Amino acid sequence: MKESIPRQIMASVGKLHMLYTCPFCWKVRSLLEHLDIEHERLQVNPLKQKKTLPSAPEWKKVPVWVDAEDKVYVDSTPIMKHIDEVHNNGKLWNNGDEARRDQWMEWVDLHMSKATIPILYGSILSALRTTTRVSKLENFGFFSKRLYAWAGFPVMWGIIARSRVKKDGRTPKKLWHDLLSEFVGAFEGKQFFGGDSPDLVDIAAFGYVRSISPYPQFSQIEDHEIGMEWYRSVEATLKV
Ligand SMILES: N[C@@H](CCC(=O)N[C@@H](CS)C(=O)NCC(=O)O)C(=O)O
The missing domain is CATH 1.20.1050.10 (Glutathione S-transferase Yfyf (Class Pi); Chain A, domain 2)
Known part of the structure; x- marks a missing residue:
């Protein structure tokens, strides 16, 4: 018999590696919530992030965004632009002047x-x-x-x-x-x-x-x- 996959995981378009208290992570979280995008949040251990992040050793900071194809994106503002582009036709970024x-x-x-x-x-x-x-x-x-x-x-x-x-x-x-x-x-x-x-x-x-x-x-x-x-x-x- 096939294992049933929780809806939440099926619909997830990516994983956000984050610290709860990191201001840069709150930027990305807020965008995901504004666009109502299903995602997984992985709260990293602050003392281990330098080794455990999927972007390490090149990039040791949070947030890190990993999309459904396992492509890794770093740096909060570029991550936000990427998410807006892929999931919202860039409408929040390409807005006027x-x-x-x-x-x-x-x-x-x-x-x-x-x-x-x-x-x-x-x-x-x-x-x-x-x-x-x-x-x-x-x-x-x-x-x-x-x-x-x-x-x-x-x-x-x-x-x-x-x-x-x-x-x-x-x-x-x-x-x-x-x-x-x-x-x-x-x-x-x-x-x-x-x-x-x-x-x-x-x-x-x-x-x-x-x-x-x-x-x-x-x-x-x-x-x-x-x-x-x-x-x-x-x-x-x-x-x-
Ligand atoms: N420019 C980065 C800054 C990210 C950043 O500094 N994150 C902190 C946590 S709030 C961090 O992971 N620091 C670990 C380090 O610098 O090694 C961004 O906007 O994402």
Whole structure:
């Protein structure tokens, strides 16, 4: 007798190798949910990803997308463009003014990606809260989970986040509010960057903001009224 295959696996068009807490993975996840694409999510062990990713040893970062033909795609923005092209006729990327689109996608990838570390790890207390939460959310082994929860935060706060906050000069909250105001200011009076519906730039920016949503620090972003209006409107388009 033939083995029955669960519908979910039959319909899956690809596999997303990811970390739950990685902002770049949230970009791709958000696109997959916006387009309602059936896929499998494989949460990698952060301490083993350099060896276990299908793109290793050439590319050791997540996200990695593997399509139904086992072709491997890396780097979040190129992955998003590829998925949009193959499964949506490129409609989210080829949406009007190319120069404006390219300029803002670059802006989102440059500025929003850098702002996630300061808000999550910028003070000793938030760093401790974040690493404790990350240790629970990620697929660590039994010992490495505990080790990361305690040894991770001095590294993230002391070495990476503190110097970033100092260099920028603004509080992480002010930094995020400025970024959201600047981004929403580029909407030309429309509801989304993409006009009346979100495009790929909206989804990328949304993914970065969404990556902060599992943490208590998200409330600092929720104070930005217009930014949140946009965020909730993009969220409403997801099929989760
Ligand atoms: N430009 C890459 C950056 C990906 C990235 O830095 N991912 C982090 C996790 S949030 C990672 O895997 N870091 C491991 C490493 O750098 O070795 C993208 O957009 O996908």
